[in-house]
Amino acid sequence: MADDFSTKSYLVIDDFADMRAAIKGILISLGVTRIDQARNGKEAITQMQNKRYDVVLCDYNLGPGKDGQQVLEEARYSSLIGVDSIFIMITAENTREMVMGAVEYAPDSYLAKPFTKDLLRTRLGKLFERKAHLTQVNQALMAKNYSAALQALDILIATKPKNLAELLKLKAEICLTANRLDEATVILEQVLGVREVPWARLGIGRILLLKKQFDKAQDIFAQLIEQDPNLITAYDWLAKAQTAQNRFEEAEETLRTAVALSPRGIKRQQTLGDMASSNGHHEIAETAYDRAVNLAKHSVLNHPSLFAGLAKSKSANNKHAEALKVVGEIARAFPEQREAAFYAASTSALVKSHQGDKAGALAALSEAEQSLAQLSEFSLSSSHAMEMARTYARLGEQEKAAKLLHQAIANNHDEEEILTEIVQLCREASLEYDAETAIREIQRGLVKTNNEGVRLIKQGEFDAAIRLLSEAAEEMPGNRTINLNAAKAIIMKMDKQGATSGEIQTVRRYVDRVQSLAPNDWRLADVIARLRQLATKGRTDG
Amino acid sequence: MDNMDFSDILASSIHDIKNSLGLILSSLDDLIVNPDNHLADPRQASLLQHEVQRANSNLIQLLTLYKLGHEQLTVRVTDNNLDDFLEEVVANSQSVCKALDLELSHHCDPSLDGYFDAELIRGVLDSTIGNARRYARRRIELNASREDGFLVIRVEDDGSGFPAALTGLLDPPPGEPRDELNSGRTQLGLYFATRIAQLHRNGDKTGRIRLRNGHHLEGGCFELWLP
Incomplete structure (x- = not known):
């Protein structure tokens, strides 16, 4: 046990020297020898970039600059700490609520101040044990190999350990990520059979949402909120369910309540800003974006689109000069980001057009077009296309907007959230483009292509299938489903007829495309595993 | 607005006092555990520790009840x-x-x-x-x-x-x-x-x-x- 503590390296982050010394003293008394210290978030990040720590003890309050949650976010987001590292958030009574609003990045453990040496020893001991227990699962998760993760997890669950509930929750979460909805439902129902547990009920709602049973999902989220008005995640999901049903005003109301309860979530503020501005509530939008920009100042999640949103809503509130000032800040805040110039140009086109500066607006617009063309060489992001389409629409460039939207639908024919956004944009900007009909037609066309591809493969006509799907993939390079299906067709051919390096490269290109579009697409793991198999087999075969 | 200001003052004062108590607690811990220290009556140090812990849990209780009264307390089951x-x-x-x-x-x-x-x-x-x-x-x-x-x-x-x-x-x-x-x-x-x-x-x-x-x-x- 003592060895567990002494072999590991520790980082203590606190803005008070006395507190750092006290924690260091406790660690030394536990036999720890490798301890580094950081006075603030910035120092902590630099230290984590230079060295891998096994245990990070971080106070939530770190004075000006990043707070503990933002340190955690950056450490996890930029993989500065491994899955086997332990991050402990040290909280005070007055930070309890702030910390609990955090949804996406949770520490391994919270520790309330003041704590004794004995408590820290017990807590660390348990965390080491738990991490060691989950090593295999975590490694599989890192490799996005969900089947292996679930297999390892099932072995653990079969032993009915003390942390069974925690393991079941993890299993349900992995099943949801891997889109194994039926398996997830079984686990969640099993948990709910014993007791009404909010996280499990929330999972059921998320599954219904994924199965497009929007009204049922909405009922579940609304019920959860009724039982516990402080369950922040339930508001986020309720807003999603409402948005999916085009109930935009209701979704905005839901987000407003959530933001009032837990104002520190950047993403939530931005979602509210987006929703309010497309509902024409520009005052609310401005407040939300303003908060988002301020919260993101020291965050790894900071993004030019937050500034763009703030500038546009200021302009909509007739504060054009302030809006242009915000646009000016984009380049300063994101000196190394390619997207920055694009967002700055498209936003400034809009503001200038509001100001009546036609020439200025046109110049900015063509600058935005050039930036977008450059960006497209590196990545095909639907959010860039949507930003450009939105700008076109508001500047009255109906045809250009329609063309981009049509392309966006083709690239995202099965991405409900983006399709809703497109429909919403057409309504809000009163575009003549009939998005809903276009969506139906494009979906029908794609389903036909896919079915034809499947039929050809079944008949063994691999080359014809590959030709059909590859052509579609070139036509819609941003469509993940088509790219993956083209990749799968080639893999199936190689399974039957042997692999060639040319075909392997083609598959890899499709996989890379999907990965750059959505690194977390659940379908990737399987394709990558099969590709790896073929590639190594090809090598051993000579 | 008055309520909010008071809540801020209360929260930050208690936060400060609790930080101090934490430091006193860990110093006392060292004092007692370190064999080089010769205390005339070690029990006095222990009683101090005991009282500091009690003061700390009282503060937590006060703040929690205050939040409860102002519907600011979030329960996470x-x-x-x-x-x-x-x-x-x-x-x-x-x-x-x-x-x-x-x-x-x-x-x-x-x-x-x-x-x-x-x-x-x-x-x-x-x-x-x-x-x-x-x-x-x-x-x-x-x-x-x-x-x-x-x-x-x-x-x-x-x-x-x-x-x-x-x-x-x-x-x-x-x-x-x-x-x-x-x-x-x-x-x-x-x-x-x-x-x-x-x-x-x-x-x-x-x-x-x-x-x-x-x-x-x-x-x-x-x-x-x-x-």
Whole structure:
């Protein structure tokens, strides 16, 4: 046990020297020898970039600059700490609520101040044990190999350990990520059979949402909120369910309540800003974006689109000069980001057009077009296309907007959230483009292509299938489903007829495309595993 | 606006005081553990430690009740393994108890699970142990079991027990602190425990506390019933 503590390296982050010394003293008394210290978030990040720590003890309050949650976010987001590292958030009574609003990045453990040496020893001991227990699962998760993760997890669950509930929750979460909805439902129902547990009920709602049973999902989220008005995640999901049903005003109301309860979530503020501005509530939008920009100042999640949103809503509130000032800040805040110039140009086109500066607006617009063309060489992001389409629409460039939207639908024919956004944009900007009909037609066309591809493969006509799907993939390079299906067709051919390096490269290109579009697409793991198999087999075969 | 300002002042003052208490606590720890220190009466240092911990749990209780009154308290009910949880609670108070020559232990079924807000319940148990320390002769014991569809967590001691005025009176639990219950056991503690217990609900069942004498040990027995 003592060895567990002494072999590991520790980082203590606190803005008070006395507190750092006290924690260091406790660690030394536990036999720890490798301890580094950081006075603030910035120092902590630099230290984590230079060295891998096994245990990070971080106070939530770190004075000006990043707070503990933002340190955690950056450490996890930029993989500065491994899955086997332990991050402990040290909280005070007055930070309890702030910390609990955090949804996406949770520490391994919270520790309330003041704590004794004995408590820290017990807590660390348990965390080491738990991490060691989950090593295999975590490694599989890192490799996005969900089947292996679930297999390892099932072995653990079969032993009915003390942390069974925690393991079941993890299993349900992995099943949801891997889109194994039926398996997830079984686990969640099993948990709910014993007791009404909010996280499990929330999972059921998320599954219904994924199965497009929007009204049922909405009922579940609304019920959860009724039982516990402080369950922040339930508001986020309720807003999603409402948005999916085009109930935009209701979704905005839901987000407003959530933001009032837990104002520190950047993403939530931005979602509210987006929703309010497309509902024409520009005052609310401005407040939300303003908060988002301020919260993101020291965050790894900071993004030019937050500034763009703030500038546009200021302009909509007739504060054009302030809006242009915000646009000016984009380049300063994101000196190394390619997207920055694009967002700055498209936003400034809009503001200038509001100001009546036609020439200025046109110049900015063509600058935005050039930036977008450059960006497209590196990545095909639907959010860039949507930003450009939105700008076109508001500047009255109906045809250009329609063309981009049509392309966006083709690239995202099965991405409900983006399709809703497109429909919403057409309504809000009163575009003549009939998005809903276009969506139906494009979906029908794609389903036909896919079915034809499947039929050809079944008949063994691999080359014809590959030709059909590859052509579609070139036509819609941003469509993940088509790219993956083209990749799968080639893999199936190689399974039957042997692999060639040319075909392997083609598959890899499709996989890379999907990965750059959505690194977390659940379908990737399987394709990558099969590709790896073929590639190594090809090598051993000579 | 007035309320908000006061809440900010209160929160940040308590935050500061608690930071100081934390430092005092860890310095005391070093002072007592370090064999190079020769204290004329080591028991004095232990009593200091004991009082600092009590002051700390009082502050937590005050702030929690304040938030509760202003509807700012968020309850986060999670699944907890009782053996692990009680082990931590015991560990947190162990050094003070040892110094006071009290044996603090816990026992329960290793697979026993319960749903509650771990931080809030930890607060209740810390302060209950703090009180039991003043009355126990040699032993304080924590245990947990499932009874009548409730999770029951007990803090027992081998002292002379609760005065008759207290046992039974809390069933049904009081909604407000009572003046007539003036005794050594602080009312704040019992009021706090009651309110925290009531925040735990499952279906139509609500949490409660109960005081009795002579359960496993012969002295006072504080019971937390959680649905």
